Structures are given as C-alpha cells and as structure tokens.
Amino acid sequence: MSARLAADVGGTFTDLVVADGDGHLHAAKVPSTPGCFEVGVLGGLDALLAAAGVDAPSLRQVLHGTTAGTNAVLERAGPCTALVTTAGFRDVLEIGRLRTPTLYDLSYEKPAPLVPRRLRIEVDERMAPDGTPLRAPDLEGLAPALDAVVRAGARALAVCLVNAYANPEHERAVAAFAARRHPGLVVTASTEVSREIGEFERTSTAVVNAYLRPVLSAYLDRLAAGLAGRGIGAPLFVMQSSGGMMPSAEAARLPAHLLESGPAAGVLAAAAVARRLGIDEAISFDMGGTTAKASLVLRGEVAHAGELAVGTEISAASRLLRGGGYAVRLPVVDLAEIGAGGGSIARVDAGGGLRVGPVSAGADPGPACYGRGGTAATVTDANLLLGYVSPEYLAASGVAASRALAAAAIERDVAKPLGLSVDEAALAIHRVADQQMARVLRAVSTERGHAIDRFSLVVSGGSGALHAASLAETVRIGRVVVPPLAGVLSALGMLEAPVELSSTETVLLPLQRLDAAALGERVAALAGDQRRRLAAAGVDPAVLEVAVRADLRYLGQAFELSLDLPGARLDAAALDALADAFHRRHRDTYGHGRLGELELVRVRVATLAPCPAVVGAAASAKPPSESRRALFAGERVEVPVVGRAELSRPAPGPLLVDEPDTTIVVPPGWVAALDPSGSVVLERAA
Numbered sequence: 001m002s003a004r005l006a007a008d009v010g011g012t013f014t015d016l017v018v019a020d021g022d023g024h025l026h027a028a029k030v031p032s033t034p035g036c037f038e039v040g041v042l043g044g045l046d047a048l049l050a051a052a053g054v055d056a057p058s059l060r061q062v063l064h065g066t067t068a069g070t071n072a073v074l075e076r077a078g079p080c081t082a083l084v085t086t087a088g089f090r091d092v093l094e095i096g097r098l099r100t101p102t103l104y105d106l107s108y109e110k111p112a113p114l115v116p117r118r119l120r121i122e123v124d125e126r127m128a129p130d131g132t133p134l135r136a137p138d139l140e141g142l143a144p145a146l147d148a149v150v151r152a153g154a155r156a157l158a159v160c161l162v163n164a165y166a167n168p169e170h171e172r173a174v175a176a177f178a179a180r181r182h183p184g185l186v187v188t189a190s191t192e193v194s195r196e197i198g199e200f201e202r203t204s205t206a207v208v209n210a211y212l213r214p215v216l217s218a219y220l221d222r223l224a225a226g227l228a229g230r231g232i233g234a235p236l237f238v239m240q241s242s243g244g245m246m247p248s249a250e251a252a253r254l255p256a257h258l259l260e261s262g263p264a265a266g267v268l269a270a271a272a273v274a275r276r277l278g279i280d281e282a283i284s285f286d287m288g289g290t291t292a293k294a295s296l297v298l299r300g301e302v303a304h305a306g307e308l309a310v311g312t313e314i315s316a317a318s319r320l321l322r323g324g325g326y327a328v329r330l331p332v333v334d335l336a337e338i339g340a341g342g343g344s345i346a347r348v349d350a351g352g353g354l355r356v357g358p359v360s361a362g363a364d365p366g367p368a369c370y371g372r373g374g375t376a377a378t379v380t381d382a383n384l385l386l387g388y389v390s391p392e393y394l395a396a397s398g399v400a401a402s403r404a405l406a407a408a409a410i411e412r413d414v415a416k417p418l419g420l421s422v423d424e425a426a427l428a429i430h431r432v433a434d435q436q437m438a439r440v441l442r443a444v445s446t447e448r449g450h451a452i453d454r455f456s457l458v459v460s461g462g463s464g465a466l467h468a469a470s471l472a473e474t475v476r477i478g479r480v481v482v483p484p485l486a487g488v489l490s491a492l493g494m495l496e497a498p499v500e501l502s503s504t505e506t507v508l509l510p511l512q513r514l515d516a517a518a519l520g521e522r523v524a525a526l527a528g529d530q531r532r533r534l535a536a537a538g539v540d541p542a543v544l545e546v547a548v549r550a551d552l553r554y555l556g557q558a559f560e561l562s563l564d565l566p567g568a569r570l571d572a573a574a575l576d577a578l579a580d581a582f583h584r585r586h587r588d589t590y591g592h593g594r595l596g597e598l599e600l601v602r603v604r605v606a607t608l609a610p611c612p613a614v615v616g617a618a619a620s621a622k623p624p625s626e627s628r629r630a631l632f633a634g635e636r637v638e639v640p641v642v643g644r645a646e647l648s649r650p651a652p653g654p655l656l657v658d659e660p661d662t663t664i665v666v667p668p669g670w671v672a673a674l675d676p677s678g679s680v681v682l683e684r685a686a
Helices: 039-051 068-074 140-151 168-179 201-228 248-253 261-277 379-385 391-396 404-417 422-443 463-476 486-495 514-537 570-588
Strands: 004-010 013-019 025-031 058-067 083-084 120-123 133-135 156-160 185-188 236-239 245-247 281-285 290-296 306-308 314-315 327-328 335-336 344-348 352-362 456-460 479-482 499-512 545-556 562-563 598-609 627-632 635-642 655-659 662-666 670-674 680-684
Touching: 004 039, 004 261, 004 545, 013 039, 013 486, 013 627, 025 039, 025 486, 039 201, 039 635, 058 261, 058 352, 058 486, 068 201, 068 306, 083 140, 120 140, 133 314, 140 168, 156 168, 156 201, 168 185, 168 463, 185 201, 201 236, 201 327, 201 422, 236 248, 236 261, 245 248, 245 486, 261 281, 261 290, 261 335, 261 456, 261 479, 261 486, 281 306, 281 422, 281 463, 290 422, 306 514, 335 422, 344 379, 344 422, 379 404, 379 422, 422 463, 422 627, 456 463, 456 486, 463 479, 463 486, 463 662, 463 680, 499 514, 514 545, 514 570, 562 570, 662 680
Parallel strands: 004 058, 058 236, 083 120, 083 156, 156 185, 245 499, 281 456, 456 479, 635 655
Antiparallel strands: 004 013, 013 025, 236 245, 281 290, 290 335, 306 327, 314 335, 344 352, 479 680, 499 598, 545 562, 545 598, 627 635, 655 662, 670 680
C-alpha cells in the first residue's frame, strides 16, 4: 500500500492530511514549533501515520507548505545580504515605485531595504536593451568590494544587472566570479529567479530570494533528514505561491517562490469546492491562527497575478494595493492577506480604541487560554469565552484551554480599560476582528469592481468557520460554504496540486506583429529545460504537460492581465482567441474593454505533472457534548452542538457544529444544511 502526505505549517498550528492507498483521508492539527518548524511537522506526522495505520516507508510522496519564508521577511530573520548591481543603480531599492498602500497617510514610511546601502556594490558593465553586450563587467574592480562586504558579515549575495532580462551573460559572469572568490557565499543571479523587465521589481525579487536561501535551505535540509530518519524515502515537494508543487531542491534554490505557499493551496482547494457545488462567483476565505487570506474564484478558476508585496500590514497581489512591503515579481495566486487570526492580540490603543492584530501570540507562547506563558488577550480567548470554541477539541489537538486564563487576560487588557463586562469585551474583540478581515474580502471584490453580495464565501482554516457567518453579515454576503476538512483545507489542497516548474520570458511586442513560430521555439526551449529538471527530481516525463500563460495589456497601459493560452498553442488562431479572452477579462476587471491594439508583455511557461485524484473525506467524529452555553444576540443561551452528519435536514441557528479541525458557528437568522458533496452550507434565513 502506498500513501501521500501533505503538511501545512502555519504560525500557530501545523495541519497534516494523509491519503492512504485506498484514497481515504486522515487529518490532524498540532501546534506549530516556531524556530524549528520541522519538529512540529515530524511529530504530527508520527502521530497521524500511527492513527491512520500507515507505515512511514509506504509514503510515496510528501508535500509541504510553509510560512518559514514569509516569517523570515516579516521578522527580518534572514542573514546579512549584499547586492551587486550595474553602476548607477545602487539606490533602486529605495527609489522603487512612487506608490504607497495608504494614499493619505503622511506618516507612512516604506520598510527599510533588506540590503543596507553600505552592502550594495556597483560594477562597471553595460548590456543594451536588445541584449547586445556593450561593456563587459569589470571583475577585477569588483573584487575588493566583494571582499569588503564579506568581511562585513554578508552570507548571501544578490546579483541584478540592468537589461539582464534580455541577455543574462554579464550577470552570470559576475555571479560565477563571486561564487569562485568566496565559496561560502550563497549567490543568486536575478535571472535565475525572474527574467522579466522592470529593474526595481527584478532587483527586489532577487534580494528577497538571496535573503531567504540560507534560511529555507537549512530548514528543508532538517526536514528531509527527519523524514529519512523515519525510513521515508519519498520525494519531498514544496508548495509554490503559484499553486504548484516544486521539488525540494528547486525550492531551496528559489525560495522566493514559496512566500504564499500555504494560502495558495487553500485557494486551490476552495476553487475545487466551488466547482463541485456549481458556484460561479466565490471568495475563498482562510483564517488561521496568525493571518486571514482571501482570493476571488470566478467560474471555478483561480485568479493569478504576476507580483506580490510581502512584509506589509496587508499583503496583496492586486495592483490597487501595491507600494508596501517588498515587491516579488513572480507568478502567484491572486490573494490578499492581513494579520488577523485566532492568535491576534487585542489591545486598547492610546486613543481608547480597541485594536486586534496584526501582532499575534502565535504558537509560542500562544493565546492566554493555552496556559503556555502567553498573557495577552487574543481572538481565540474571546471565542472561547463566547462559547464558540470547543475546549474538548482543542485538547485533542494538544492544547488545554482554560476559560479562567482567557477571562483574566480579556478583563485586564480590554474590559477594564473600556469599562465593559468580560462578555461585552469578548464580543467586541470578535467583531473588531471581523471588521479587520472584511478588508481582505473587499480588497479582492468591491475594490476590483465586483458586487460582493453576489458571492458565496468558501471558508477554510481553523478559525474560519468560527467567524464566517458574522463576517458574511458584515460585508452582506448571503451564503457561506464550509467544506469537509475545512480546518486543514490548505493541506488538502496540496494533495490536489500539480508538481510544477515555471519560467518567464519577456516579449514586449504588439500582438499583431508577433512571430508566433519564433515565440513557439522560445517556449519549447523553456519547457525542455523544465522537463529535464523535473525528470532529475524523479517525476515521470510521460505524465508531464505544458501550460502557457500570457500577460497582455493595451498599448500605453502600465499594468497587465494574465490569461491562459488554451492548449499551449502559439498559432494565429490561438492568438486571436487570446485577444478575445483579454477583451472579456479586461471588461470583467475594469468594466470596459476593446480600447485598441494589444501588447504581449511576457509569457509564463509551466511544465507540470497532474496530481492523482483524492477520494473521500475524513469521517466526522461525534461531538463530545450535545450543547454549550454561548453568547448570541447579547445573551447567553444553551446552544445545540451537532456533528456535520446531523445536518441532513436544514437546521436553524443558533447552532454549533463541532469538528476535530474547526467549529462552525451558525448564529440566529442563519440556516445550516449538508450539501450532497459533504459541505455545510449556511444561508441567511428569508
């Protein structure tokens, strides 16, 4: 018997799902272990395999999603990093783009660059925009500066030369020289990561990749060693921000691809749920312990973008929210993310206002109710006091929840400063968290011209179903879908994701003047390289497929839209169909279209191995109690507690649906019912 395992590491919990040889699913949720995330993964793996009756050596694939990269950027936990760039471009990281995410905030400051100016080196070289070498890099003059930054403590180096996207010859020469001169230096050439036009974005992407390489490669090495020590010889694949799995050796070399690793998997799974239920307009909403994420799913398709900002209050791929954080120009599932989750800390600010997040108690020390040293009031503490969280199921995840500790923290941090009762303070924390998370729902819908009340909310994450109905009320959404295994849906999404490598080629030509045959040759060359790399990672070449996405815009525009090229064909008929699809997408996105001639900015080529089908869902255990006192409509009432299987007929709220990985809160005015697909559907009562 062979099995597949997926593990998604979040800031608070690590979610694991194993599909056994018969396709049956088994799931577990265990506390994460910050600083050594692999410890939590391996410990949870041991317990889950034992419970599922699966022998470790029988695993044929291990899939992994991690927040280690995002955390390293947010916490500035990467190594000292240097940059080599073309003479005259030393300050491109500070100059960036003239945009901010908070247009009217005069006190806003951009985050400090990951590479300080003293560690940025200029090299005398020049490459023409068409790829013609004009002046070879002065390697002899570069040597003393390289020696100086290494003496200053640099362990990683990014190399980004102007116009290297057109011809990487000079950049490769500089990177090779630096690696020979200082063998201990981890060197990233920008064109290894992103071969796209845009000096600032390519530099920023290369710097983020260089900054993360020592951190992620060490982490993946420790995880691989732990797997090997358990007799697991299965290949390890890591989830990318784009929604595909990457061989771990590639992930260690290109960690910038992993920044939205877990959230991307959650969106893939939510899109699959929307397709099964026939929902054309859905918003994927994932609330974990540290962050909340949202993404638009139209007609069952996941939206993609070509850039992400990371390390800011609200991270988003949307062009409307760029300007904060560090730009990463790579394919990414188009989502918005904010620091609001179960572990988000509640506090009263100097002006007497209640704030929730973005700082989180995380897994260590965790919310006050966990009794692990955390003393700050959090959203989880509030939900426990409100009666929404099941203490018994938290205990099953290795967490002993104390109502007394939660009450003490909320009384001290929120209730007394605001002159509220503990219950009132807990409800206020819950509602403010909803308002925070409503920002990401609007960021992917109304701020892009979509009427949010037409959408259904597809919910995932350990805390998502606790807030789903009240959050839907906040933004006027009338239907909520909670799929099976919602609390571990990101891990489940990895089991449904393809293994994938992708590359980008800058084109910058009007569509009408494009030489389709020549472009086809370039695409074939990229696909051939990807095929060789995947075969080296043990992927069967016979199952590989090629997908091509095209980024287009109207001539004169500064932003592009990304579309699939059906069948990866590049003949005249395919390009005509692509133009028609772009006009429709532009109208859907901006409300108007057919503005003139089209320009093909770049093509993204992906070679992928489709995933095997996942069959069935984990059985839902019977809740340990039949009722629980919970706060609804301002008063505590005895609320029925049921299992998912008991919703074969519609049941009105107030109602609590307890499951091992989450709890579904059905407030008054809502009705819950079990869909034939196994999802619980909540709708506002007529």
